[in-house]
Amino acid sequence: MAKHNAKTCLSEQQRLEMFGWILADSVYDLSIPAEVFRGYCAHSSENPPNKMLEGVVRMCRQSTVIGICKLYDAFRSYGDLLQNSPEELRERISKFLKHVEQKNYKFLRSKFIAHNFDAYEKYTYQDGQDAAESIFGSSVGELLEYLAWVKPANGSGYEGRYFPAFIASDAKEYVRGLVDLKPRVSMRNAEKD
Numbered sequence: 001m002a003k004h005n006a007k008t009c010l011s012e013q014q015r016l017e018m019f020g021w022i023l024a025d026s027v028y029d030l031s032i033p034a035e036v037f038r039g040y041c042a043h044s045s046e047n048p049p050n051k052m053l054e055g056v057v058r059m060c061r062q063s064t065v066i067g068i069c070k071l072y073d074a075f076r077s078y079g080d081l082l083q084n085s086p087e088e089l090r091e092r093i094s095k096f097l098k099h100v101e102q103k104n105y106k107f108l109r110s111k112f113i114a115h116n117f118d119a120y121e122k123y124t125y126q127d128g129q130d131a132a133e134s135i136f137g138s139s140v141g142e143l144l145e146y147l148a149w150v151k152p153a154n155g156s157g158y159e160g161r162y163f164p165a166f167i168a169s170d171a172k173e174y175v176r177g178l179v180d181l182k183p184r185v186s187m188r189n190a191e192k193d
Contacts, residue, residue, distance in 0.1 A: 012081070013179055015078060015081060016081055016175055016178050016179040017179050017180075017181065017182075018078070019074065019078035019081055019175055020172055020175040020176060020179060020181040021181065022070070022071075022074045022078070023071075023074065023168050023169075023171050023172035023175060024172050024181065025070075026067060026070060026071040026074065026165075026168040026172075027165055027168045027169045027172060029063065029066070029067030029070060029071075030064065030067045030068070030071070030150050030151055030164050030165040030168060031151045031165045032063070033059070033060040033061075033063040033064045033067070033147065033150075034060070034064070034147035034148070034150050034151040034153075034165070035151070036056070036059075036060055037056060037057070037060040037143065037144070037147055038144065038147065038153055040053075040056045041140065041144065053140075057140075057143065060143075060147070061132060061136055061143070062113045064147070064150060065105055065108055065109050065113055065135070066109060066113065066114060067164075068100060068105050068150075068164060069100070069105050069106055069109045071096070071164060071167075071168055072096070072097060072100045072105070072106070075093050075096070075097060075171075076097070079093065081175065081178075082171060082174065082175075085171070085174045086174075089167070089170055089171060089174060092162050092167050092170075093167060093171065095162055096162070096164055096167055103134065103135050104131060104134070105135065107131060108128065108131040108132060108135065111123055111127075111128065111131075112127075112128035112131065112132070149163060149164075150163065150164050150165055151163060151164070151165035151166070
């Protein structure tokens with residue numbers, strides 16, 4: 001599951017804390033795009049859709065791809081810390097890792113979302129569109145269905161099921177049982193600008 005980097009100078013406790021923070025971030029990174037898109041669709045009266053819908057679709061799809069890749073990288077880098085976690089959680093993580101590899105999320109992220117389009121000699125904009133559609137589908141309904149897989153609208157009754165936001169949450173709770181995850185930024189002390 002993990003490719004632990006022996007060059008790190010972090011103790012196991014520090015690695016657990018770092019992993020816990022990454023998992024906590026991943027819960028938000030995967031949940032918020034799904035909630036934003038569902039909320040937008042529920043409250044939008046656009047017919048036909050305008051540029052705002054296109055922007056919201058773009059924002060939610062790109063945020064989700066980055067979140068999925070971040071969670072994938074976290075499990076690949078820190079997954080050794082989960083060796084004693086429940087087998088059911090490890091199986092869900094393994095299934096998630098295979099899904100990311102099969103759907104080629106990292107190609108979409110690296111060539112078309114998070115970096116400049118530096119490979120137009122090899123890939124076209126249409127290649128990026130095709131990669132995105134292979135993950136999200138090509139309609140609003142298919143995107144809603146995909147986002148329901150990432151983070152269902154109603155979390156009750158889904159315990160132990162294969163949803164990336166829930167896998168991140170369950171892994172975070174396991175890590176929280178091993179290390180005290182102190183908040184990095186206290187919202188109580190944050191001042192408004």
